[in-house]
Amino acid sequence: MLLAFLPKGVDMPFLMLKCNRKLPGRGKHCIAKSEEDIIPACDRATQPGDFTERACSFLGCRIVICGQIDNVIHLVHSPIGCAYYSWDYRPDSYGYCFTTDMQEMDVIFGGEKKLFDAILMAAEEFDADAIFVYETCTTGLIGDDILAVARKASEVVGKPVIAFNCAGFRGVSQSAGHKIANRQLFELIGTGEFDSTPYDINLIGDFNAKDAEVIENLLNEIGVRVLCSFTANSTIDRIRNMHKAKLNVVHCSRSSMDLAEMMKREYGIPYIEANFFGIGHCCDALRKIGKALGIDEKKVEEVIENYLNKIKSELEFYRGKLEGKKVFICHGVQRVLYLIEPFRELGMEIVGIATYFGKQDDYEKIVKRVGEGTIIIDNPNATELEEVLLECKPDLFISDDRTEHLVHKLGIPFIKGRGQRRAYAGFNGFVNFASDVYATINSRVWGLVRSVSEG
Amino acid sequence: MKVNPPKMCQFLGAVFATLGIYRAIPLVHGSQGCVNYVKHLLTQHFREPVDIATTGFHEMSAIHGGIDNLTRAIENVAHRKQPDLIAVITTCLSETIGENIYAALKKINEIEAVAINTPSYVGAHVIGYDNAIKSIVAALGRQGERTDKINIITGIVNPGDVREIKHICREMGVDYTLLTDITSLDRPLRLPKEKFPKCETSVDDIRNTPNSKATISFGIEGISGAEYLTNFGVESYNLRFPIGIRNTESFIATLSEISGESIPDSIWDARDYVIDAMVDANSVLRNKKVAIFGDPDKVIALTDFAFEMGLRVTAVLTPLKTRHFVPEIERIADENDAKIAVFEDADLYQLHKFIRSNPVDLLIGDYRGRYIANEEGIPLLRVGFPVADRYGYHRKPMLGFGGALRIVDDVTNLLVEGR
Numbered sequence: 001m002l003l004a005f006l007p008k009g010v011d012m013p014f015l016m017l018k019c020n021r022k023l024p025g026r027g028k029h030c031i032a033k034s035e036e037d038i039i040p041a042c043d044r045a046t047q048p049g050d051f052t053e054r055a056c057s058f059l060g061c062r063i064v065i066c067g068q069i070d071n072v073i074h075l076v077h078s079p080i081g082c083a084y085y086s087w088d089y090r091p092d093s094y095g096y097c098f099t100t101d102m103q104e105m106d107v108i109f110g111g112e113k114k115l116f117d118a119i120l121m122a123a124e125e126f127d128a129d130a131i132f133v134y135e136t137c138t139t140g141l142i143g144d145d146i147l148a149v150a151r152k153a154s155e156v157v158g159k160p161v162i163a164f165n166c167a168g169f170r171g172v173s174q175s176a177g178h179k180i181a182n183r184q185l186f187e188l189i190g191t192g193e194f195d196s197t198p199y200d201i202n203l204i205g206d207f208n209a210k211d212a213e214v215i216e217n218l219l220n221e222i223g224v225r226v227l228c229s230f231t232a233n234s235t236i237d238r239i240r241n242m243h244k245a246k247l248n249v250v251h252c253s254r255s256s257m258d259l260a261e262m263m264k265r266e267y268g269i270p271y272i273e274a275n276f277f278g279i280g281h282c283c284d285a286l287r288k289i290g291k292a293l294g295i296d297e298k299k300v301e302e303v304i305e306n307y308l309n310k311i312k313s314e315l316e317f318y319r320g321k322l323e324g325k326k327v328f329i330c331h332g333v334q335r336v337l338y339l340i341e342p343f344r345e346l347g348m349e350i351v352g353i354a355t356y357f358g359k360q361d362d363y364e365k366i367v368k369r370v371g372e373g374t375i376i377i378d379n380p381n382a383t384e385l386e387e388v389l390l391e392c393k394p395d396l397f398i399s400d401d402r403t404e405h406l407v408h409k410l411g412i413p414f415i416k417g418r419g420q421r422r423a424y425a426g427f428n429g430f431v432n433f434a435s436d437v438y439a440t441i442n443s444r445v446w447g448l449v450r451s452v453s454e455g
Numbered sequence: 456m457k458v459n460p461p462k463m464c465q466f467l468g469a470v471f472a473t474l475g476i477y478r479a480i481p482l483v484h485g486s487q488g489c490v491n492y493v494k495h496l497l498t499q500h501f502r503e504p505v506d507i508a509t510t511g512f513h514e515m516s517a518i519h520g521g522i523d524n525l526t527r528a529i530e531n532v533a534h535r536k537q538p539d540l541i542a543v544i545t546t547c548l549s550e551t552i553g554e555n556i557y558a559a560l561k562k563i564n565e566i567e568a569v570a571i572n573t574p575s576y577v578g579a580h581v582i583g584y585d586n587a588i589k590s591i592v593a594a595l596g597r598q599g600e601r602t603d604k605i606n607i608i609t610g611i612v613n614p615g616d617v618r619e620i621k622h623i624c625r626e627m628g629v630d631y632t633l634l635t636d637i638t639s640l641d642r643p644l645r646l647p648k649e650k651f652p653k654c655e656t657s658v659d660d661i662r663n664t665p666n667s668k669a670t671i672s673f674g675i676e677g678i679s680g681a682e683y684l685t686n687f688g689v690e691s692y693n694l695r696f697p698i699g700i701r702n703t704e705s706f707i708a709t710l711s712e713i714s715g716e717s718i719p720d721s722i723w724d725a726r727d728y729v730i731d732a733m734v735d736a737n738s739v740l741r742n743k744k745v746a747i748f749g750d751p752d753k754v755i756a757l758t759d760f761a762f763e764m765g766l767r768v769t770a771v772l773t774p775l776k777t778r779h780f781v782p783e784i785e786r787i788a789d790e791n792d793a794k795i796a797v798f799e800d801a802d803l804y805q806l807h808k809f810i811r812s813n814p815v816d817l818l819i820g821d822y823r824g825r826y827i828a829n830e831e832g833i834p835l836l837r838v839g840f841p842v843a844d845r846y847g848y849h850r851k852p853m854l855g856f857g858g859a860l861r862i863v864d865d866v867t868n869l870l871v872e873g874r
Contacts, residue, residue: 022534046487046511048524049531056488075456079547079576081464083457085492087823091499091844096804096826101457102576107551118456125458137486137548138576141517168486169517169548382506383535386648401495406504409648451646 013038015375019383023047029378030388033370039363040378045172051382053330053402054356056168058082060177062134063089064255065185066164068207068231069239073098073128077115077146078136079107082168091401092209092420098122102138111139115149123157129236130160140167160188160236173357173379178255185231185239186262192240196227199293201247203229204271205256205334208418211425215276218426221303222290230256243267247292249274249285252334254362276425277433278342279308279315307427315345318434323347325441328389330380330399333358333366335417339398340369346434351392354380382406395441411449415440458804461748461823462774464575465583467493469544470507471611471840472587473571475635476658478539478651480532482508484525484556485546499843501614501640503652508532512548521549522559533566538651539658541568542591550574567658569594579775581676581750584611588634588680595658596665598687604663605713606670606684608634608677610696611750611840612854614641619855620697621655623707626721629714632660632667634677641849665689669713671706673697674752675777696753697854698862699760700729706855725856732860733764736867741765743870748772748798748806748820749839753853755783757819757838762791764863769815772798772806803827817870834869836862 013034020026028041046052062074063086075098076083083099100106100114119131131153135146150163166180201219203226206212212232219226227245228238248260248271260271272292274285283304290300325348329339333355343350352375353366366376375388385403389410397407397414407414415436419425424433466483470493473481483490490509497505510528512521525543532541543556556570571590573583588608607624609617617638624631639654664670665687672681673696681691692713697706704726711718733740745766747757751773761768771784776799788795796813798805807827810818818824818835822842828835842848851865852858 019535023531045513046509047527047531048510049482049508049528049535050511051506051508051535052487052511053491054487055491056486059488059491079464079574080457080460080462080579081466081489081492081547081575084460084463085496087459089492089495097457097459099457099460101460104574104576107547107576114456121456122458137512137517137546138551141548141551168488169512169514172513174488382504401498402491405498405502409504409642409644411644411646449644449646 017384017387019387026384030384031376033367033372033374033376035372037364037367039360039367040376042363042378043172043357043359046379052379053381054379055174057171057174057177057180058134058136058166058168059086059089060174060255061164061166061181062086062177064174064207065178065181065231066132067093068209068234070233070235071129072236073122073126073131074134075099075118075122075131076134076136077111077139077144078102078134079138082136107138107142110142110144112144112149115144115146116153119149119153119161120156123159128159130162131157133161133163135163135165135167137168140165140169162188175254175357179258182256182259182262186259188236188239189263190240190243190267192237194241194244196241196244196246197225198246199224199295200227200245201225201249201289201293202227202242202245204248204250204260205230205252206232207252208423208425209233210419210423211276211429214423214426214429218276218286219289222286222295222300224289224293224295230259243269245269247272247289249289251275254332254334254357254359275338276429277338278430279345279427280341281338282427282430311427311431314431315434318438319345319347321438322434322441324349325395326351326392327396327398328352328354328392328394330354330385330397330403331417332356333362337362337365337369339417340366342430342433346437348396350374351394352388353377354385356380386410396437411446413440413443413446457802459807459823459826460774460802461772461821462579463496464547465573465578465580465586466544466546466575467496468580468583468585468611469542469571469573469587470497471580471637472584472591472635473542473544474505475633475637475639475654476540476591476656476661477639477654479542479658480506480508480536480538480540481542481544482510482528482532483544483546484510484512484521484554485548486512489546489548496841496843497640500841501849502846503640503642505640506536517548517552520552521554522556525554525556525559526563529563529566529568539567540595541566542571542587543568544571544587545573547575567595581611581775584676585679588677589683591661592634592664592680593683595661596684596687597662599663599666602630602663602666602668603714604630604632604667605710606632606634606664606667606681606689608670608672608680609637610673610676610752612637613840613849613852614638615850615852616854616858619852619857622857623722623855624710626719627707627710627714627716629710629716632656632664634661634664634680671709674755674779676750676752695759696756698753698756699763699859700726701763702756702759703855703859722856729856729859729863732863736863737765739867739870742767743817744769744815745817745819746770746772746806746810746815748803748818748824751775751777751780753839755780755787758784758787758795760859760862761819762787762793764866766817766866767793768795769813770796770798770806770809772801772803774801776800807831816873817866834873836866836869838862
């Protein structure tokens, strides 16, 4: 059915969408999975003029990685825009906005002095554990040496001042910003002193505080202590002690694998990839972590068994109601990879996938995990999504706020993949998720949306 | 350094102005992040999809210039959406490089494209809005036969406010062109989805603005566009925002004066309903201390209205420096035997510190006031843009008698609940 809108003469498996007809560059980014395991073109700069959902490396650094760290002053060295828009970008976050508010004269004569003064003022006025300084397009272009300013200021204020060269024009997407953030924060690791146990781990690459809390508690039950959730629920002190862990559990490898690699090289800490979304993933994660730390297998199985019994009947109810429903997933690539299996566990069919900044190995994994005919789009834009959704009419679209209102205007049930009001990770979290998916799809309002003839 | 500054950058204002034109697409000449942020903020406030294209600056374009990106982007947008207008809006990135987008646009013939310069290291969103209106009117305006229309430059206001303006004009029988009509960002949900969200202002309407009888603008938000149109003999009436009783009356009187239409009973009724509400709530409102912050001209008009309600404004703050702000606040203070602390070119942390030592009963401003409100335990009346932490505030008016009634009721209830 999904292949229906492939016009004759176009080679499988590339999808020639109507909106892309005159834009051959985009054609190769959209495929329907075929036997040949071809992946969409990816990891390329956005085509100029696209209504892309991608962001810049400043977002990847300032909001995704650094924004979650508690009690830090995030000083954005920029004209007002970057600072204002990154201020509580996530609806559930709450913090102050600090900016050098660069003016025309500062752009002409340089803003290093202004930045230095701002760091000193911020340190004097607010009691924070550290001050993070972010470069943006303008301050990057005029060549302000924020690393040097931060070094000098750190000596004066006597606390860490960490600078990030994350100007928005660096890299093809926010993904570049993750690396910049990790590289700088790595410098903090190993500066703390602390007595560790053989059962201490770090959770790397989880950026949702509610999920991180649930995962930490779950791991406690098998006798594992999380030293630091990097960066949800993290503090400067927790990051300083990360080198004391016996194992790193990498949750989002796209954003955090480089940090795990650096820690392996520098401190000899091994890492495994695992995630806690969905029943299968959750069991695997507990078993893998248990095995890596030499925890009694029986203890781990007991915990798993206990949870499975508790949630069994509820999950069966939701599975019965959701069986066969079609879902379209549009997210950062890691969340896409985590969502495929859990939706299967709910009996749902994946009809389409779109990711903002997946790379070749990510798409290879995705293609292996989905059924034939599944649509896969790299770096989707609003016009493409609209066309595809009207064609494949999913029962549910799962994404983040970028696409929420477009999907709503198409009358398609929408849910956010990040649990905002409650956690989606862990066993109970998955029941929360199933119940939200069920409630979304079955909301009466979708049936009240009228169709009218155009005119 | 600024801490919690309640101002956004110029290009947001230009995007805002463009989105109120039917079948117009803003194309932002800068890094793709810029678009992501502004889109994010707009969708959080309006809860509507917003189409903004980006030229997608990267390292190479930052070094070698982005004109090639711009040309390709215009082609792309033209193919994808077939808009009637593309507004090419600059950012600090393209401005710092010094891109000559005018030269690039001269070569584009197949589609209407307008250049708007909006460096974010100058001024703020309201200035960007003003620049946008002027650039759009200057590029599209064509002299032709005189009409009976009145151009109304709304400023950065909500769909609820635009509906108030339309309501007043219709009641009075005044023909108008709105610059621009942001009701495009509050659309009913029904299928199929509109290709472009509907609103009343088309590109042709804007072409025709030099032929109108007059232009009404509020404060600095649109004044340059209004002044530009005087070159074509279109008289400019620069008013205070029609917020509160006297300011709304003066807007209506101006409409009446220009058009020669009389003020119908329905409008007097609407006015007197507000007076009734204000009198009923007088025992709650009188003598309550208030701090107001936001865009300069809205703060001026809100301060006027606050005193009409019986509130005592003790502090006002605006993130910009403008010619009229201080004299206007001084006028209001004189008229009301009041002492008002004035913060210009300031941030909300300064206001916070002031309020800590000079407590108030109520704060009025956009949702960024929540840091002060939460930490000091005082109610916040959310008005204007953005209100990203609540639903439906884009429908709530602040202008006209409808807006006045809403503000009286909401302020009263906030104060009652806070007791």
